[in-house]
Amino acid sequence: MLRLSGITKTFREGGAVDGRPALDGVSLVLRAGEFVTVVGSNGAGKSTLLNVVAGTVMPDAGQVHVDGQDVTGWPEHRRAAFIGRVFQDPRAGTAGSLTIEENMVLAMTRGIRRGLAPALTRARRAAITEALATLGMGLEHRLETPVSHLSGGQRQALTVLMATVRAPKLLLLDEHTAALDPRAAETVLELTRQVVARQGLTTLMVTHNLRHALTVGDRTLLMHEGRIVLDLAGEARRGMDVADLMEAFRRACGESALDDRLVLSAAP
Numbered sequence: 554m555l556r557l558s559g560i561t562k563t564f565r566e567g568g569a570v571d572g573r574p575a576l577d578g579v580s581l582v583l584r585a586g587e588f589v590t591v592v593g594s595n596g597a598g599k600s601t602l603l604n605v606v607a608g609t610v611m612p613d614a615g616q617v618h619v620d621g622q623d624v625t626g627w628p629e630h631r632r633a634a635f636i637g638r639v640f641q642d643p644r645a646g647t648a649g650s651l652t653i654e655e656n657m658v659l660a661m662t663r664g665i666r667r668g669l670a671p672a673l674t675r676a677r678r679a680a681i682t683e684a685l686a687t688l689g690m691g692l693e694h695r696l697e698t699p700v701s702h703l704s705g706g707q708r709q710a711l712t713v714l715m716a717t718v719r720a721p722k723l724l725l726l727d728e729h730t731a732a733l734d735p736r737a738a739e740t741v742l743e744l745t746r747q748v749v750a751r752q753g754l755t756t757l758m759v760t761h762n763l764r765h766a767l768t769v770g771d772r773t774l775l776m777h778e779g780r781i782v783l784d785l786a787g788e789a790r791r792g793m794d795v796a797d798l799m800e801a802f803r804r805a806c807g808e809s810a811l812d813d814r815l816v817l818s819a820a821p
């Protein structure tokens with residue numbers, strides 16, 4: 554479903570230390586339905602990887618194929634028709650001044666030319682209600698509530714639903730539970746797990762939580778200095794705990810690569 558071939562990106566201004574590439578010849582294949590978690594030290598290139606897939610950042614070299622199609626030169630808005638994305642900030646994926654229902658309509662008609670998108674029909678309202686009910690948060694009874702009135706966890710759960718309501722070919726999650734309190738984070742993660750499983754979505758999830766990286770999805774990538782240094786799946790991954798992952802990272806990159814954020818995220 555996703556093929557990255559030799560992706561290189563160096564930011565020329567105000568970014569990478571020492572002029573080092575943010576991505577350094579990254580190649581990666583995701584099969585349809587794979588749920589892949591991505592971890593790594595600060596500045597390893599994780600967000601840049603997602604940005605290159607989404608078309609927010611254009612690579613200096615390399616190709617991006619989605620579902621067999623070369624989309625390397627496609628702008629972000631064209632890819633948005635088949636890529637769902639959720640960011641760290643719950644406010645980023647929703648319009649706070651609009652109601653829950655209006656946000657859902659926007660998500661359901663994204664990429665469809667205005668005029669072709671039918672107005673709010675009874676059937677659509679039923680579909681929205683049904684979709685919201687899957688969150689188990691009672692939002693289906695609050696269709697007229699402005700999204701700004703929701704808690705961070707509710708708003709991020711709604712964002713996950715909005716990003717997946719059109720069954721995207723790819724779902725990109727960029728530390729989407731990191732800004733939530735621990736309980737809300739677990740709830741949103743569980744909802745994410747459910748929606749990905751229900752729709753069989755091909756998913757890339759960046760996280761700083763090493764436990765989540767190992768327990769969610771079926772494959773884990775470890776990035777360091779613009780490269781994928783570990784690619785864990787199957788038996789090798791199943792038997793791993795957080796300490797094993799830290800040790801594997803240490804072996805691949807050396808002690809000095811373990812930055813504060815990675816070490817902190819290893820805390821139980």
Ligand SMILES: Nc1ncnc2c1ncn2[C@@H]1O[C@H](COP(=O)(O)OP(=O)(O)OP(=O)(O)O)[C@@H](O)[C@H]1O
Binds near residue numbers: 565569596597598599
């Ligand atoms: N738009 C940009 N302009 C300039 N430099 C950038 C830009 N985006 C990323 N960089 C640089 O590229 C490198 C990789 O950044 P990236 O955000 O991909 O890392 P990350 O692994 O997501 O880090 P973190 O875990 O700290 O969020 C960093 O050195 C960063 O400063």
